[in-house]
Amino acid sequence: PQAGREICFGAWFDPLKLRKTAPAVIHFWINNSIRELRLKNESRAAKFIGCLSHLIGDVGQAAHLMDERILRDLFPQKNTCYMTHRTLESITATLPDVSYTPRVLGRNKVEIEWRLLEELAILNRQEKAELPILLSAIEKQDSISQQESAMRTGVHCTELFADLLYTLIQVINDNIHEKTEIHLEKLVPVDMFCDSYFNYGVMVN
Numbered sequence: 001p002q003a004g005r006e007i008c009f010g011a012w013f014d015p016l017k018l019r020k021t022a023p024a025v026i027h028f029w030i031n032n033s034i035r036e037l038r039l040k041n042e043s044r045a046a047k048f049i050g051c052l053s054h055l056i057g058d059v060g061q062a063a064h065l066m067d068e069r070i071l072r073d074l075f076p077q078k079n080t081c082y083m084t085h086r087t088l089e090s091i092t093a094t095l096p097d098v099s100y101t102p103r104v105l106g107r108n109k110v111e112i113e114w115r116l117l118e119e120l121a122i123l124n125r126q127e128k129a130e131l132p133i134l135l136s137a138i139e140k141q142d143s144i145s146q147q148e149s150a151m152r153t154g155v156h157c158t159e160l161f162a163d164l165l166y167t168l169i170q171v172i173n174d175n176i177h178e179k180t181e182i183h184l185e186k187l188v189p190v191d192m193f194c195d196s197y198f199n200y201g202v203m204v205n
Contacts (some may be wrong), residue, residue, distance in 0.1 A: 013055070015064040018121060019190065025055065026113050030168075034109060037172045049168070052116075053161050059120045060127045060157040062134050062149070063088035075135040087138060093150035100159055102166035104180045111180065112167055119160055121188040127153050 014021045029048050036045035058064050063085045071084055105119065106112035130149045137145035170176045185204040194200050 013058075015059050015124065016067060018059065018124060019117070022055075022059075022117055022120060023113070026052075026116055029055070030109055030113050030116070033168055034172065037168060049165065052164060056120065056123070056157050056161050056164070060123045060153050060160075061089065062091070062127065062130055062153065065124065065128050065131060071131070071135070075132075075139075078139060080139060080141075082138070088134060091134070091146045091150045093147040093154055095151060095154050095158060098155065100162060102159075102162040104170060104176055105163050105167040106171075106180055107176050108171065112164075112171070115180070115182065116164060118182070118187055119163070122186060123156060123160060125188050126156065 012021060013025045029052050033045055033048040033052065036042075036048060068084045105115040130153055133149050134146060137143075137149065167176075189202065192200065192202050194202055
């Protein structure tokens with residue numbers, strides 16, 4: 001949609017500006033994924049769905065959760081000297097075998113696009129809690145804590161991707177019979193107006 005050109009992921013999407021940059025990217029890839037699945041072009045469908053997998057991973061991955069200039073000030077490097085982004089991205093972990101029942105994210109393209117954006121916002125907020133753990137573990141050279149943190153994030157990203165993949169297949173097969181539910185208290189507000197007694201955020205329950 002930029003100047004009439006098709007979306008270039010790297011040039012347009014920014015996890016730090018999720019609600020501004022993600023909707024057009026999600027719309028483009030969901031549309032293409034569903035079209036290619038319906039045409040039974042499995043290799044092309046896999047390409048677009050793989051892009052959605054990358055999108056989910058980028059939104060949850062620690063290196064993309066906060067401006068590195070802010071991280072530099074919040075967590076000054078003491079005993080080590082490293083490139084924050086590269087170091088966070090290089091932490092790997094083996095995902096455990098877990099039982100998971102995927103959720104239906106929507107009954108049509110419009111619902112899926114809206115729900116995926118909201119789930120990405122939830123994922124992004126949830127994984128920010130891993131940043132202090134990771135940066136402390138890097139400073140202490142504690143590889144086990146680093147891997148455990150990466151594993152938690154990997155599981156959360158994988159579960160959301162499973163939700164999306166399951167939903168796409170169900171929509172293609174016109175096989176959605178279950179209710180799609182979302183709890184309002186889990187949504188990340190677009191904006192809030194609240195005073196400092198509540199840390200400038202609405203207190204739920």
